[in-house]
Amino acid sequence: MIYFDNSATTKIDSKVLETYEQVVQTIWGNPSSLHKLGDRAFQLLESSRNQIANLLGTKPDEIFFTSGGTESNNWAIKGTALQKREFGKHIITSSVEHASVANTFTTLESLGFQVTRLPVDKRGCVSVTDLRNAIDSNTTLVSVMGVNNEIGTIQPIAEISDLLDNYPTISFHVDNVQALGKNIWSRVFTPRVDLFSLSGHKFHAPRGTGILYKKRGKMIFPLHDGGGQEKGLRSGTENLPAIAGMAKAIRLLLENEVQKANLEVAIKQRIVDYLQNKPGIKIFSQSSVxxxxxxxxxxxxxxxxxxxxxxxxxxxxxxxxxxACASTKSEEASTLVAMHVDDKDATSAIRLSFDETNTIEEADEFIKVFDKIYQHFAPINHLGE
Known part of the structure; x- marks a missing residue:
């Protein structure tokens, strides 16, 4: 089997699974309980938080545990918009966001917020100039993803950060679900970023785990009411075994990060080298910076x-x-549509996504198999004529 769908989900790491099972069996108290079983659970919860903060370059009290990227994105955007609605109801995003961001903005728009969706160029990249022109006195939030989940564009987060230095009252959220462990962290997380989202199952952690980073001092409206967990901002008993597993997954992910990213580059380039001169093939995410x-x-x-x-x-x-969130629907890729790619090409697009568990040998096998498929369809499509 060759698994080239790692941007949809990854296989849980065996070492992460060991941690998960150990915590399930030995540290099963509620972190909010006052007895020693609860205290032991609380200590592990905070140890996991501290470890993650250290690995991500944040402070422990800036890390909040969620159920995944969708919740983190919803909370960052709705929570900020609701918290700051008395100061303005204009919010800005790009036209190529993941559904958990795009649909959240649509919901807020139905609630009376004014939404600006920035266009993108042929690379799927937003323009900082367009963002500058979109900002007005009522703008309270900008949300732009770090890495596009459909074609892999790295958005100009550093340049956006420089612009937003001039607008300190505007909150800046980055969906970084596709960005961790790819040797690009400094490009998608800057001191100006106020919030970012991560999803555990994208990096070999258990499903149903996620992180919202919220910069210290930034106010955000809670979406979950209850027992006051996560500093009173995200109620609900913490999924401690999965959180401990996620902490371990991040540590493992960032070990030898440069070498792992270079392997992914090599795998991608091997396939691109094969595809790029084939008639009838259109590549939307070339191997470049x-x-x-x-x-x-x-x-x-x-x-x-x-x-x-x-x-x-x-x-x-x-x-x-x-x-993958839209792959069961008969729809063209939203990012490609925003890039003004022809509808026929957009509906023909597929995504390969690699991680450190893939190999060059798998890339070669993919090329071998795909070449047979290509030759089969070539007469049908009159390719090369």
Missing amino acids: DFAPHILCFALEGIRGETLVHTLEEHDIYTSTTS
Whole structure:
């Protein structure tokens, strides 16, 4: 089996699973309980928080545990918009965000907020000039993802940060679900970023785990009411075994990060080198400094993405049609549409996504299999004529 769908989800690391099972069996008290079992659980919870903060370059009291990227994004955006609504109801995002961001802005728009969605260029990248022109006296929030989940564009977070230094009252959120462990962290997390989101199952942690970073001193409206966990901002008994596992997953992920990212670059480049001169192939995420190392999006002219995905699956190769969150729907990729890619090409796009568990040998096997598929479809599509 070749698994090239790591941006959708990753396999839990065996060492992470060991930690999860150990905590389940030995530290099962409620962290909010006053007895020694509860205290032991609380100490592990805070130890995990401290470890994660140290690894991410934040302070422990800036790390909040959630159920995943969707919750973190919803909380960051809705929580900020609601907290600051008396100061203004204009919020800004890009036109290529993940559904958990894009749909959250749509919901806020239905509640009376004014939303500006920034266009993107042919790389799927927003313009800092467009952002500057969009900001007005009522703007309270800017949310732009660090790495696009469909084609892998790295957004200009550092340049946006420089611009927003001139607007200290505007909160800046970055969806970094696709960015951790790819040797690009300094490009997607700056001192100006007020909030960022992570999802554990994207880096070999248990599903149902996530992180919201909230800069110290920034106010945010709680979306969960209850027992007052997570400093009173996110009620609900913490999923301690999964959180401990997530802390370990991040530590393992960041070990030898440069070498792991370089491997992903090499895998991606091997496939790009094969694809780039093929008639009828359109590559939307070239291997360059503009794109993350682990995502490759391309289209085979005239063949719908889901057809190609299932054809590869017959050879035990697993990919997806751009975002896995939309892959079960008969829709073109939203990022490619925003880039003004032709509808036929957008509906033909598939996404390969790699991680450190993949190999060059798998890339070569993919090329071997795909070449047979390509030759099969070539006469149908009159490729090369």
